[in-house]
Amino acid sequence: MNTRDCDLTRAASDMLALIEKKPHPGEIKPEITESMIEISTGVHARHDTLLAELLEIRAIVVAASDRLNVRVAGGGAHPFQHWSDRRIFDKPRFKHVSQLYGYLAKQFTVFGQHIHVGCADGDDALYLLHAFSRYLPQFIALSASSPFYQGVDTAFDSSRLNAVFAFPLSGRAPFALKWSEFTAYVERMSVSGIVESMKDFYWDVRPKPEFGTIEVRVCDTPLTVERAAALAAYAQAICRWLLVERPDRISEDNYLAYTYNRFQACRFGLEGEVIDPIAGVRRTIAEDVAATLQAVSVHARELDCEAPLQLLGRIARDGNDARWMREAFADGGSLADLVWQQGERFRGAG
């Protein structure tokens, strides 16, 4: 954002040019518009090393932004930017996407956190992908930080996901538990000309065979790197629990309440209601988080990530970033002021 009225600005290529000059951990890359950058960390088995790397990357990004007089913030969407003002980053793939999707591509100036979890093989990945979908509403609600969009309060905690749902190949992966079945599906889609590669599927969770991971894509970018690291630790703990104990039997029935639950999480955040049609359970997402934290506690101890999970437990009780943003807006009175405070929180100062 610029420092004047906190609207999105064009700074990605200048920032990246500045950052590339020095060695740094992880990867810092351009995204589709000149107003966004993508940050990725290396592979981590532990929460504390992940957080350390994120803090180091943040320091580099903040230093570069200071020199260029721009600000960087988390959040699933910029509260008041206008999509028609956005410039597409000068790179062939981005230009192609922009031509194909028109205004959707610019409206897609939304910011998400992707969490990759490594799997031993393709069948494990598919089991995990479908078993994990039951817990996606928790991740949506815990990370939700896009209550404002295009200058208005959307009433949603995560309005960002609504922008994602507009894409034709968004949603959930087809139900397949054998890796061979799954590749056959992708093959059929590609032969019929619907997609070129896996990159064209915008699913909530998708396998990433190049990395040997499943990729959880529903989270809004949290306002702080600490929260981002905690969400990754939570995903890791749940996956370990699912793979080791196999607590859920997986079938197409898992998806009966999928879109309902996802809508509840986007709209109402932690106060939303999830229905588990197989277990016959119906409760708020905050209660669901508490129950899952309980269930994975042994694995959290194994992975040495109890502290970040406690942080998530507190968020489930006290409110997510979306709630903080609504309160900060009510207090400061302007969206520009809110964005400024988001920038302060990203720096670790707010």
Add this chain to the structure above:
Amino acid sequence: MPFAAEALPWYALLLLVAAIAGELVLRWLHLPRLFGWIATGVLMGPQVGGVLTERMLFEMRGVLDVAIGVVLFQLGQRVDLGWLRRNPSLLATSVLESSLAFAAMFAVLLLIGVPSLLAALAAAIGIATGPAVVLSLTRELRAQGQVTERMLLLTSLNCVYAFVVVNILLAWLHQEYSNDWASIFGHPLYLIFGSLLLALVFALATLVLLTLLGRRAEAQFIAVVALVVTAVYTASALKLSIVLVLLGYGVIARAFDTRRRFASLSFGSIGQILLVLLFAITAATLDLDLVPGGAAAGAVLVAARYAGKTVGVFALAPASGLSMRKASLVSLTLMPMSGVALILVHDMSALFPGLGSTLASVVVSAIVMLELLGPAAAYFALVRSGETDQTGS
């Protein structure tokens, strides 16, 4: 400064013609509207079309001051003093480009035989980049990015330097006329600190007022326009500097605006009307008669100025985090030179009628040349930087 009612139809005519010319320039030549406004001023001015007479232009001076005031206030609002702290190389860049431009122009003028004090004065006037041009281009092209931001920052700073140096030199000149030490040292000090104090008072008053009015954009807008106009008249009544008061007002108001109350404020269509008038009237005021006599010296002056600014920007580009390509674009954006320089020349001729004319012919020639060359260079640079709407998809 009388705002004569009988002049109103002429304002309307000027605005109408300039507005049409601006649109034509945009549609047919795909250039920014300000070229149309400038052309309108020149063509309707006393020396070409004669639609506007010297007398009318003199009466329009009040509006001109307000227009310049609004431009400077807006420019000040875009300047973030914190940036200079976070990237000190920028402050160094600004001092360096201004000093080198000054030195280059001073040397050239000395070489062609201008007396040293006059040469220094002309060189000091040349330090300033035209604030109206850079602001107008930024707005019209909706430019944002490093080239744009640095252009705006360096412009505000070099306008201040130009003002301060000119006044120090004027005090020096005083000394040749009289030996009244109080006026030699007192006057520049009064100008600089008086102006800053007035800027501070207006900035604080504005912030208090905005707090009382709440975040309603219209109420804020009317109040701020009124305060800016008041600041212009107060500055001129107290014989303070419009440049320093209004620029300072904008900068200080922003610096103290910790709750970002100004965020939604823009001068919108009123700002646009004032810009049209500013460009057209300035262009009409240009003394084209002086150009033949001063053309050669003016051209060399333009080249020296550009060289000085370019070397200054390039020297510290790596340290301030700017690529060489963008440095070359930033130096181009610093070429425009207009409104403020004219005011300074005007003020000087008012103070020292004898000396104003010699100096004026060279400086005015340079201003006339840069009147089109400057905006064209800045426009080219902004488009090439990819920071405008036209280069986007």
